[in-house]
Amino acid sequence: MKQKHDPSVLDIDRISVTYGSLDVLKDVSLAAKPGEFISLLGPSGSGKTTVLMSIAGFTKPSTGTIAVDGVAVNGMPPHRRRMGMVFQSYALFPHMSVARNIGYPMRIRREAAQTIDRKVAELLKLVHLDKYGDRMPAQLSGGQQQRVAIARALASDPTILLMDEPLSALDKKLREEMLIEIRRIHDEFGVTTIYVTHDQREALTISDRVAVMSGGRIVQIGSPQEIYDRPNGRFVADFIGEAAFLPAQVRNSAAFMENGTSLDVRGGLQDGQYLMVVRPERLSVVADRTDLSPGAVLLAGRLQRVFFQGETVFGTVLFEGQEVLFRCLNQSKVVAALPPVDGEILLALQAADITLVPKG
């Protein structure tokens, strides 16, 4: 099989899309391995939908190639690409029942009526809608419509499943349920999936890899942990999770904070200006300046406000003129040790949690 030579189901190679004078995608490359679940994550207007539309064939990149199973599909019309697409609006055909909607791709392929009925029943079961085959889409809740849309996309036996913010129309609780549901369906079906979202929690939760987009480019791609723990720049660190950025610099391969504190950073960094990414949950409150593990950095600041959030406690600290956030578990011992507001607070950042990203 040709997959032996090229293990990518999808291989996007430096595609660009322009509308008039607007560069919507610039040199976007992305490869997906069989069965992989990849999220495109980015703010509104960063080009996520355009990537999906290019894969599906509704948008024609001006340069670059898109290959599916090793075959370039640039000139191929959408209906021959075998991309199962789940639209943000679901796009269920309003004049067809749920069963007809799901059976649509199979009817188009003129499969036998019994085969269609059997597969529709299987898919309805897969998305937990066994008894809803005869309903019309308008008679379903948002979450149910969403599942029908997924079932219909799967019914076309797609090479790749494309989903464009499929959960954005749902309320928060349902979103979390559906997220787990989508991953379950993916694992059961094993279909390579490209999932578009602007919600970082969704992307981190569900994906094997996350591609962070900004201004028509993929800024960083990696596993959720990589993206979160080792952002390659301020944009990714800021967009994903919460972070304060403290100025730092590297001179003669040694890293320092602005106040001269030396930073224990492994891996050779080039000399220059950097920002230290300080995530709230990586800071711990310490009682004493001597109470530090080797390589840890101490941030001595003034406690400004404390917010109780249920299972966690969240606080803002003024450190050398900059606001730094910390978050700790709501345990009586920890909370009791917090200084009064306006009092001095000592925060420790462990050596392993020190991350520098280039400034600017």
Added chain:
Amino acid sequence: MGNFTLAKQDFLLFGPAILLLAVLCYWPLAWVALQALTVKGELSFTTIATVATGQIFWVSTLNTIYLTTSVVLITALVGYPLAYLVSQASPLWSYTLKFLILFPFWTSTLVRTYAWVVILQRDGLLVNAMRMVVPDMTPVSFLNTRAASTIGMVHIMLPFFVFPLLASMESIKRDYLRAAESLGAKPIIAFWTVFFPLSLPGLLSSVIMVLMLSIGFYIIPIVLGGGKGAVISMVIEKSLSLYPDWAVASSMGLLLLLMSAVALTILNALANKAQSIWR
């Protein structure tokens, strides 16, 4: 529909409309029915029965059905693709095309009808145009034919057909067609399985609009059709000048109304049937 209660001030809102309808429609209609169904103040079906069994009535009814059907069919055949084109065009094109379709509306029906006379008459524009191809053609007139009536009416009816249909086509989300294509349907299949069924309600309102307007149309059949294929509106007009009272004309009017109702019912049933195919 859910039940709702009316407050007194609601009547202020739709009162004028009801009043207008009552004065201009219901009251004359009742008067017409009264003329048709009474003889010297007594209820009587003799006039309407005589009219309904008369040859003139049936011939003109058949002519009306023929003309109306051909107008509706041709308008639909021209209008549906046109509306589709406009609905899929880029905003600028869509605006331009709508303007071009509406443009003839700015001149009166009468003026446009006589424009067709200029085109279709002996030595008219059409004949002259044809002479460029066939120089020794004998001069003929295309006026006073059914075809002339049909062409003229299609021309008048086109905007009435296109705009209701367009409104419904524009509400069909583009994602539906994209979804169909991504599921493996060729564009043409996507059109017939998704776009067309979803445009049926709009098509129905357009057909009804054109049907209702055509069924009693007078000016064009008389000016362009001349004496050929007299339609019911012409017979009604004639009977008004022929008989001393309104009884005969009113009877025909009522029968025309009945025919419209039957046509509507059939259309509705057809449309429902067509919709249920896809469920």
